[in-house]
Every structure is written in structure tokens, then in C-alpha cells.
Amino acid sequence: MDWLNAIVQGTLLGGLYVLFAAGLSLIFGVMRLVNIAHGDLIVLGAYLGLTVTTTVGLHPLAALVIVVPAMGLIGYALQRGLLNQTLGDDLLPPLLVTFGLSVILQNGLLELYTADPQKMDAGALETASVTVGGLTLGVLPLLTFGFAVAVIWGLQWTFYRTGLGRAFRAVSDNQDIAQLMGLNRRHIFGLAMALALAVTAIAGILLGIRTSFDPSIGGGRLIFGFEAVIIGGLGNLWGTLAGGVILGVAQTLGAKIDPGWQILSGHLAFLIILAIRPNGLFPRIAA
Amino acid sequence: MPDPILQMRGLTAHYGDFQALYGIDMHVDPGEVLAIIGANGAGKTTLMRSVTGLLRNGANQIRYRGQDISRLRADQVARRGLAMVPEGRQLFPSLSVKENLMIGAQVGRKGPWDLGAVYRLFPILDERKDQQSISLSGGQQQMVAIGRALMSNPDLLLFDEISLGLAPIVIKDIYAALPGIIKDGMSAIIVEQDIAQALKVSGRVYCLQEGRVSLEGASDKVTREEISRAYFGIA
Numbered sequence: 001m002d003w004l005n006a007i008v009q010g011t012l013l014g015g016l017y018v019l020f021a022a023g024l025s026l027i028f029g030v031m032r033l034v035n036i037a038h039g040d041l042i043v044l045g046a047y048l049g050l051t052v053t054t055t056v057g058l059h060p061l062a063a064l065v066i067v068v069p070a071m072g073l074i075g076y077a078l079q080r081g082l083l084n085q086t087l088g089d090d091l092l093p094p095l096l097v098t099f100g101l102s103v104i105l106q107n108g109l110l111e112l113y114t115a116d117p118q119k120m121d122a123g124a125l126e127t128a129s130v131t132v133g134g135l136t137l138g139v140l141p142l143l144t145f146g147f148a149v150a151v152i153w154g155l156q157w158t159f160y161r162t163g164l165g166r167a168f169r170a171v172s173d174n175q176d177i178a179q180l181m182g183l184n185r186r187h188i189f190g191l192a193m194a195l196a197l198a199v200t201a202i203a204g205i206l207l208g209i210r211t212s213f214d215p216s217i218g219g220g221r222l223i224f225g226f227e228a229v230i231i232g233g234l235g236n237l238w239g240t241l242a243g244g245v246i247l248g249v250a251q252t253l254g255a256k257i258d259p260g261w262q263i264l265s266g267h268l269a270f271l272i273i274l275a276i277r278p279n280g281l282f283p284r285i286a287a
Numbered sequence: 288m289p290d291p292i293l294q295m296r297g298l299t300a301h302y303g304d305f306q307a308l309y310g311i312d313m314h315v316d317p318g319e320v321l322a323i324i325g326a327n328g329a330g331k332t333t334l335m336r337s338v339t340g341l342l343r344n345g346a347n348q349i350r351y352r353g354q355d356i357s358r359l360r361a362d363q364v365a366r367r368g369l370a371m372v373p374e375g376r377q378l379f380p381s382l383s384v385k386e387n388l389m390i391g392a393q394v395g396r397k398g399p400w401d402l403g404a405v406y407r408l409f410p411i412l413d414e415r416k417d418q419q420s421i422s423l424s425g426g427q428q429q430m431v432a433i434g435r436a437l438m439s440n441p442d443l444l445l446f447d448e449i450s451l452g453l454a455p456i457v458i459k460d461i462y463a464a465l466p467g468i469i470k471d472g473m474s475a476i477i478v479e480q481d482i483a484q485a486l487k488v489s490g491r492v493y494c495l496q497e498g499r500v501s502l503e504g505a506s507d508k509v510t511r512e513e514i515s516r517a518y519f520g521i522a
Contacts, residue, residue, distance in 0.1 A: 166382065167393065169381045170379045170382060172381070174379060178379075179360065179361040181362075181365060181439070182366055182394035182395075
């Protein structure tokens with residue numbers, strides 16, 4: 001029962017990693033951009049949530065209504081104003097620029113909010129639990145997992161069922177020809193980043209309810225996100241969901257053996273999968 | 288004589304330090320089918336990239352319906368009614384046949400061409416509409432590429448090497464469909480290595496050689512000698 005419990009808790013923890021990873025997966029899929037600042041943008045989302053909850057007095061989940069569109073706008077502006085200029089045949093400029101952005105974000109947050117750990121107050125939600133078949137499940141982790149599945153489903157639906165998704169795929173396939181068909185890739189990339197950061201806002205707020213955070217923790221979130229994306233296979237959204245769950249389960253199983261092994265066992269699982277399947281478990285195939 | 292729909296004056300194009308076009312003067316009249324021929328490396332593809340906005344050019348070098356389009360992006364040019372069937376088809380591999388066609392309609396121009404009209408022109412595409420575009424044969428892919436361009440209801444349609452890499456029988460089919468495509472006052476530029484085919488379907492012809500116009504004339508008037516001189520530069 002203990003082991004089953006660890007697997008179930010790990011799956012729910014994986015939901016959070018899926019939310020970390022979904023935005024990364026999306027922007028890599030559309031524009032081959034590896035965003036080193038993604039973890040810090042998650043933390044930015046958490047701080048925006050904190051500011052909204054403390055100044056307006058909203059519940060953190062209600063703050064999503066403000067933070068999600070705000071992060072979307074930031075994403076569009078960031079892409080049009082900065083990141084579009086770095087895209088081309090060379091992979092290095094976007095890496096360097098987003099690395100710089102990561103440093104700027106961390107230090108900017110440090111100036112604004114200090115290095116003190118912060119946490120969002122979600123009231124009874126933080127400790128609420130339900131018992132299912134002898135297992136006690138936290139309502140917040142369940143909610144997080146629900147968000148993760150909904151986000152992946154929503155992104156998948158957007159990609160394969162809407163005009164916007166068709167434009168994303170066309171631009172991803174062939175930028176020049178997409179441009180010939182009247183699609184302005186700079187605008188499309190801006191929309192993709194807006195969507196990615198809107199998801200990041202959800203990740204940031206759920207992170208901020210679950211644990212305390214400070215401006216320096218972005219790097220760790222980035223690694224978990226990357227690992228989930230790569231385990232699942234680049235550019236495959238359902239794969240990202242599987243990748244996040246595998247990472248979460250590996251961590252809780254490791255912690256079950258020895259509490260000090262939690263993070264390490266996640267990384268080990270990632271390395272083993274990478275060694276056996278260098279392209280991830282479900283490399284990109286068209287749906 | 289009506290004003291030309293497309294006019295190039297002193298068009299130059301560069302790839303870095305390399306100059307590909309040296310002052311091209313060319314025009315397309317409304318409703319006209321123009322052929323552009325020339326050897327590999329003569330500048331035909333560069334010319335197409337310039338006209339469609341994939342390459343930026345000097346101000347006032349390209350005018351479309353009297354307006355300067357030389358500095359516009361490709362998507363802005365497309366919105367004005369200029370579409371291209373690119374060399375090598377270049378379909379979107381992760382999109383189905385139908386989705387490829389729908390991308391063409393993204394510019395939102397009204398006109399006779401919609402999914403139904405394209406399926407009537409190429410009935411095989413209706414049968415294959417949910418397949419991945421790259422699972423089709425070369426000729427069927429070319430139909431998708433033509434349909435995709437038509438979906439934008441262009442006033443001027445550019446065909447870049449549409450016979451390249453296709454079996455002769457398929458080329459015959461594609462060219463047989465052309466009169467059904469270029470109608471309703473649409474103008475077209477056909478860039479072609481197959482000179483006989485190009486001359487047959489066009490009213491006027493330009494020959495390019497090393498980035499310059501080496502011959503201009505009515506397609507039924509130019510002689511074989513003139514063409515080989517213009518094509519190969521043999522005096």
C-alpha cells in the first residue's frame with residue numbers, strides 16, 4: 001500500500017511538472033526556441049500571483065483570472081520585442097539571450113521582493129484531502145493534476161482543431177512558405193509565446209500555493225520542465241504529460257527508499273530514459 | 288493598353304556580397320500569362336523570391352497595381368493578391384491535404400476559389416483530403432500546392448518550376464488543368480525549364496541569363512535561334 005501510495009502521490013506531483021513543461025514544449029514545437037528563462041518566468045508568475053492576492057485580496061486561484069492574461073501579454077511583448085530578433089538558423093543567440101533574461105528576471109525579482117521566501121495563502125485548500133480506497137489524496141495535488149491534463153488537452157485541441165493551431169504547425173513546418181500564405185511568423189510566434197506564458201502563469205500560481213518560493217528557484221523548475229519534455233519526446237504534448245508523470249513518480253519512489261534521494265532519483269530516471277531512448281519515449285509524430 | 292498589374296524597374300537582388308539580379312525590367316499585363324525561362328542559376332528563383340517579398344529589394348523596384356511592394360513582407364504581399372506555387376511543392380508535412388488548402392485561404396480574400404472549387408478542379412484531393420499531404424504522389428502534391436495558392440483568390444499567380452521532378456504524363460495533366468485555373472482575368476507568371484511547354488501556354492516570354500533579361504518577345508514569335516542565344520549566351 002505504501003508503494004502504491006508513493007506512485008499515486010508521484011503521479012499527482014508530476015502534474016505540476018507537466019505544467020512547468022507544457023510551455024517549453026509548445027514554444028520549442030512552434031519555433032525551435034529553447035527558453036532558458038522559462039523557470040524564472042514560472043517564478044515571475046508566482047510573484048505576480050502573490051502581488052494580486054495581497055493587494056486585491058483575491059484567493060490565489062481567483063488571481064489566475066488576472067495573472068494568466070497578464071503573463072500572456074508579457075509573452076507576446078517579449079516575443080515581438082526581443083526573442084523574434086534572435087531567431088534564425090543559429091541556435092546560439094536565443095540561448096544566450098534567454099540566459100541573460102533569466103539573470104535579469106532573478107535580479108529584478110530580488111530587488112522588488114527581496115530574497116525572503118514567500119508563500120501564497122490558499123486557506124483550507126492547502127490542507128484539504130479526500131480518502132479514496134485507503135489512500136489519502138490532497139485536494140491541491142488533485143487539482144494541479146486536473147489542471148495539467150486540462151492544459152495538455154486544451155493545447156492539443158488548439159493545435160489540431162483550430163485555425164491558430166494550423167498556423168502554428170504551418171509556421172513550424174516551413175516559415176518561408178507560411179509567410180507566402182499570408183501568415184506573419186513574428187505575430188504567430190508572439191501568439192505562441194503568449195499561450196506558453198499563460199500556461200506558465202498557472203504553473204507559477206500552483207507552485208506558489210504548494211511550496212514557498214524565492215527569486216532563485218527558477219533554475220530548478222526549468223530542469224524539471226526540461227526533463228519532462230525530453231522524457232516524453234520533443235514537440236509531443238501528450239508525451240510531455242507522460243514525461244511529467246514519470247519524473248514525479250521516480251522522485252516519490254526515490255524518496256520512499258531514502259528521503260534524500262528524491263531529486264536524484266528523478267534525474268537518474270531521466271538519464272536512464274535518455275540513454276535507452278535518446279529521442280524520448282514518444283518523439284514527435286503528427287497526430 | 289491597360290496599366291500593367293506587375294511592373295519591375297531596375298530590379299536588383301543580392302545574397303550577401305553576391306549579386307543575383309542586375310537591373311531587371313519586366314511587366315505583366317492584366318489577364319496575361321507570362322513565361323520566364325532560363326538556365327539554372329540565371330536568377331529565376333531569385334526573381335520569384337523578390338516579387339513575393341521573401342527577399343527585400345530597393346524601394347520602387349517592384350510595383351503591383353501601381354503601388355510599391357518592394358519593401359513589403361511576404362505575408363503583406365500575399366494579402367494584396369499575389370500567390371505562388373513554390374518550386375518543389377513545399378507542402379506543410381504536418382498538415383493534412385485539407386489543412387494545407389485551408390492555410391491558403393488564411394489571407395481572407397473573397398473570390399471564386401474555395402475548398403469546393405478546388406475539389407471540383409482536382410477531384411482526387413477530395414478523396415484524399417484527410418491524408419497527410421506528403422503521403423500523396425508527386426503529381427497529387429503539386430495539385431495541393433496549386434490548390435493552396437488558388438485558395439487565396441489571387442489576381443496574379445506565380446508557378447515556379449511546376450514540372451520539376453514529375454513524370455511526363457503527370458506534367459501533361461497539370462498543364463491540361465491550367466486553362467481552368469488561369470481564368471476570370473487572373474494573370475500568371477510561369478517559370479519553367481521546359482521551354483516548349485512554357486511557350487505553348489504563355490502569351491509573352493522573357494529569358495533570363497546571369498541575372499539579366501536576355502530576350503523578350505511574343506511566345507509564338509520568338510525563334511529557336513533567338514532562344515538558344517538568349518538561354519546559353521552563344522552568339
